[in-house]
Amino acid sequence: MRKKYVIANFKMNKVDEEIKNYLSTLIPMVVSATSQIVLAVPNVSIKTAVEKVKGSNILIAGQNLNENDFGTFTGEVNGEMLVGVGAECVVVGHSERRNKFNETNELVNKKIFKALKNSLICIFCVGETLYERKNQLTAQVLQQQISIGLKGLYANELNHIVIAYEPVWAIGTGTIPMDVEILETVKLIRNILTDMYDAKIANDVSVLYGGSVNETNCKKISKLSGVDGVFVGGVSLVPEKFGQIISAFDTKKKEKMPIENK
Numbered sequence: 001m002r003k004k005y006v007i008a009n010f011k012m013n014k015v016d017e018e019i020k021n022y023l024s025t026l027i028p029m030v031v032s033a034t035s036q037i038v039l040a041v042p043n044v045s046i047k048t049a050v051e052k053v054k055g056s057n058i059l060i061a062g063q064n065l066n067e068n069d070f071g072t073f074t075g076e077v078n079g080e081m082l083v084g085v086g087a088e089c090v091v092v093g094h095s096e097r098r099n100k101f102n103e104t105n106e107l108v109n110k111k112i113f114k115a116l117k118n119s120l121i122c123i124f125c126v127g128e129t130l131y132e133r134k135n136q137l138t139a140q141v142l143q144q145q146i147s148i149g150l151k152g153l154y155a156n157e158l159n160h161i162v163i164a165y166e167p168v169w170a171i172g173t174g175t176i177p178m179d180v181e182i183l184e185t186v187k188l189i190r191n192i193l194t195d196m197y198d199a200k201i202a203n204d205v206s207v208l209y210g211g212s213v214n215e216t217n218c219k220k221i222s223k224l225s226g227v228d229g230v231f232v233g234g235v236s237l238v239p240e241k242f243g244q245i246i247s248a249f250d251t252k253k254k255e256k257m258p259i260e261n262k
Contacts, residue, residue, distance in 0.1 A: 002206045004035035005162055005229035006246045007123060008236030009063065009091065009210075014041065016048045022239050023052045029243035033057055034250050035229060038123070039236075040091050043077055050086030061089035061123060064097060067110035079118030089121040093149060095168045099129075105148035112149060116157055123162050123231070124149060125210070126189070130169035139188055146192045155197050162206045163189060164231035170211030171233065179224060182209055186226045215244040222248045 014022065019041055030037055040061040041049045049060045066076040082090055092115060093108040108124075115122040126145040128138045142165075150161070165185055170176050177185070186207050193202035209221055210231030221230060229249060236242045 002204060002228050004249055005038060005206055005208055005231075006033075006035045006242075006249055007038040007040065007061070007162075007164070007208065007210075007229070007231045008242055009040045009094070009231065009233050010042060010237060011063070011096075011233065012042060013237055014045065016045050019045050019049050020052055022237075023049065023058075026239040026243060027053065027056050027058070029239070030057065030246050032250070033246050035246060037246060038089050038121075040089070040123070043082070046082065046087050047085040059088045059121075060086060061091055061121075062087045063091050063094070065090050065092070065111055065114060065120075067107060067114055069114070079114045079120055082120060083118050087120065089123055090115050091123045091125065093125040093145070095125060095127055095166055095171065099168070105145055108145075108149045109151050112153070112161070116153075116160055119160075121160050121162060123164055125164045125166055125231070127166040127168050127211070133167065133169055138185065142185070142188060143192055146189065147196060150196065155201050158193075158197070158201055158205055162208065164208045164210045165189060166210035166231060168211075172212065174212050176209075176212050176217060176221075179220070182221070182224055182227065186224075190226070213245065215241040218245040218248040 037058045038061050039049060039058060040063045043062055046060055046062060053060060062082040065082055066073055066078050069078055092111045097103045112122050126142055128141045132138060132141050167177060189207055190202040193205060206228040208229040208231045209227050213230045213232045214235045218230060221227060232245060
């Protein structure tokens with residue numbers, strides 16, 4: 001059975017003291033959580049967060065890593081450094097890195113290799129822009145992002161890959177795709193993986209949804225068959241709201257949610 005993940009991306013928010021206070025509130029709320037909880041905190045606060053979550057069911061992730069092992073890359077961190085301060089996961093290929101820092105699919109591929117080399121769980125983000133969605137390029141974009149991003153990986157290495165589908169046009173807008181669109185895209189992702197590897201491997205990879213996830217729509221998302229969790233941005237900064245999202249995935253019912261087509 002695929003593992004369920006509920007992941008928070010703090011982006012460039014919260015200093016050490018704020019993260020300590022946040023975790024003091026969140027940890028008691030999620031002691032019985034069955035999904036794997038991951039917090040992607042600013043790199044400078046990873047060690048603080050790791051110390052605070054000791055003994056809990058929360059993992060700490062870096063938000064990025066450099067594609068090199070070491071060298072003259074001012075301001076960057078490598079996989080060994082993330083592991084050294086206690087990170088167990090890392091986000092790679094986030095839309096903001098792709099769009100604001102011009103990260104290509106080829107660069108994302110190199111970063112994934114470095115993450116796996118350092119035994120980090122890789123949260124691999126993919127997704128299309130509004131222009132690409134409107135021009136029916138979603139399948140083409142995801143095909144390129146996944147096939148190039150995972151190029152050269154052996155099948156067993158996908159055990160350390162979590163794919164987060166985040167439609168760029170939905171991030172921070174308050175709007176999410178219709179149920180049927182999410183389901184179709186998750187199916188598309190698994191079809192791409194099947195073509196690259198095989199159906200069993202494709203079925204074993206956890207695929208998450210990200211993009212304007214909040215404490216209200218999370219319940220509906222949690223009931224979508226094939227969606228193995230969520231990748232949460234702004235709302236995750238409020239521990240009480242993030243706790244509600246985690247709870248939605250703990251209480252997931254077996255029956256499928258009716259699909260909205262309009």
